[in-house]
Amino acid sequence: MPHPASRVLAVLELLQSRSRISGPELAQRINVDVRTLRRYIVLLEELGIPITTERGRHGAYMLVAGFKLPPMMFTDAEALALSMGLLAARSLGLHAGESALASAQAKLERVMPESLKRRLHAVEASVSIESTGALTAYANATALMLLTHAAHAAERVHLHYCSAQGEASERDFDTYGLGFRGGAWYAVGWCHLRRGVRGFRVDRIIETRPLPVRFTRQKNFDVLDWLNHSIATLPRAHRVEVLLHTEELAKAREAFSPAIGLFEAMDDGVLLRVRTDDLAWFARQLARVPFDFEIRTPLRLRKELVAHAARLQKFAED
Secondary structure: OOOHHHHHHHHHHHHHHOOOEOHHHHHHHOOOOHHHHHHHHHHHHHOOOOEEEEOOOOOEEEEOOOOOOOOOOOOHHHHHHHHHHHHHHHHHOEOOHHHHHHHHHHHHHHOOOHHHHHHHHHHHHHOOOOOOOOOOOOEOHHHHHHHHHHHHHOEEEEEEEEOOOOOEEEEEEEEEEEEEEOOEEEEEEEEOOOOEEEEEEHHHEEEEEEEEEEOOOOOOOOHHHHHHHHHHOOOOOEEEEEEEOOOOHHHHHHOOOOOOOEEEEEOOEEEEEEEEOOHHHHHHHHOOOOOOEEEEEOHHHHHHHHHHHHHHHHHHHO
């Protein structure tokens, strides 16, 4: 049978998670009668928890608005989930992220019992999490927070940006959202300098300043989809077309990295259009697909594929 103190804490947790909850429902959730529930409410009030009570047939309990609750309490499973999340976050490339993550982990550990702390240290020592791509740059956490707020609140910002070629520029920017791909963070939105949707590497943003202007976000805008399409259509040395002999567009996409190119469903398969500077590299990607394919262009890609097959054959014979 749960200890009464555990049920009192359960009442507090329910009040914290619900803006308003009726007495009968609250009593049912912690498996006590309404009279016992009232005693628990009184105990919480004696501990300094301000609770508002609505009396009557449709009465309810709620915490006083604006009340700052005591430090959060986590179950073992919740603490483990948080620690695993912090471990995974190390691959996201935030500037000074290691110190922030270590600080957050230390705060968690200060309120943990020794047994749980040992288990979490075991997780940290034995679990490795690889990001989807190699980390290419650390992004400034302050810029990320300001841009995510601007995207959520639909507020315009002013960006001071430095391109990959070292050219500095300034522009007003409506942030539609942020995405992490290819080892870097990108802010995507409407650029008022170029009069179109553009993406900017967050680690190349020199300064971000909020502006007192609201904007209307494009409906159903998918940041990662835009990034993948933008990267896939960058001008490259070679234009490639390959017909993949599969009827399922989803399976064709799963066989390659998301931004490798553009996929189009055809009557006889899926047409993949790619721009690349390295045909040998793309030949290696083709060699990994689990279905047949037909190279439409360029002819040189066929030669690169034959050369790759010959290398594999040589390794198999050695």
